[in-house]
Amino acid sequence: MxxxxxxxxxxxxxxxxxxxxxxxxxxxxxxxxxxxxxxxxxxxxxxxxxxxxxxxxxxxxxxxxxxxxxxxxxxxxxxERPLGAGPPADPERDPERAALRAERSHALWAAVARTPGGCPRLLTAMLSPNDPTYREIAGALGISQGSLGPMRSRCLGCLRRMLPTEVAAPEHGGMER
Incomplete structure (x- = not known):
């Protein structure tokens, strides 16, 4: 019509x-x-x-x-997404975050290696990806389970004093201990 x-x-x-x-x-x-x-x-x-x-x-x-x-x-x-934007970024696969994680991990392990006495062995065991129990850590180190707590506290205190100058502050919204 x-x-x-x-x-x-x-x-x-x-x-x-x-x-x-x-x-x-x-x-x-x-x-x-x-x-x-x-x-x-x-x-x-x-x-x-x-x-x-x-x-x-x-x-x-x-x-x-x-x-x-x-x-x-x-x-x-x-x-719609802007041309060239691609899929939404996966924070776990973001190259910048991955580089920062690797840098922090390297700084952490370097600091662990410089801790005094038996601290490197204790901290390495505690940071193991296998997530061992106190009993397993004490058995691996050949010390009593009761002395593990005070030793852990001393080693973490030492590590804590070493790290602030080497590791950047956590990201916005990140957790800080």
Whole structure:
């Protein structure tokens, strides 16, 4: 169905302020530009005009169309990523974080090696990825389980004094002991 040019021109003149106002109101919540919403609504309107003629309640139709386009824009915005952004960064695989973790680990193990007496063996056992119990650590070191606590306390105190100058402060939101 094709409309006479004067009818479509009149409809555009009458609806332009309403389309602009509705698009301007919905754009911030949709994460879209008001002009983009307006353009999408005009395309929708002309498609509607070609199929079924002018809407019976043009103002209601415009409000409904703007809201529908705003919903579509929100869905698209939620899925889109800037070109070249790739998938969301996995904090565990972030190269910068990995380098910092490696540097802190190296500083920790270097400090453990410089601790006095039997501390390097004790701290190495305590930092083992196997997560041994006190009984297992005491057995491996050949000391009584009762003396492990005070020795651990002395060794950790020594390590604590050595590390602040070598290891950076924890990241924002990180845990500090």
């Amino acid at each position: 094709t409309l006479p040019a004067d009818l479509s021109d009149r409809l555009v003149r009458e609806l332009r302020p309403l389309v602009a106002a509705e698009a301007t109101a919905e754009a911030p919540g949709a994460g879209a530009e008001a002009a983009d919403l307006e353009q999408a609504v005009w395309v929708r309107l002309f498609e509607h005009l070609d199929r079924s003629g002018p809407p019976s309640d043009a103002a209601r139709w415009v409000r409904s169309a703007v809201r529908a386009e705003a919903r579509r824009a929100r869905r698209v915005t939620a899925r």
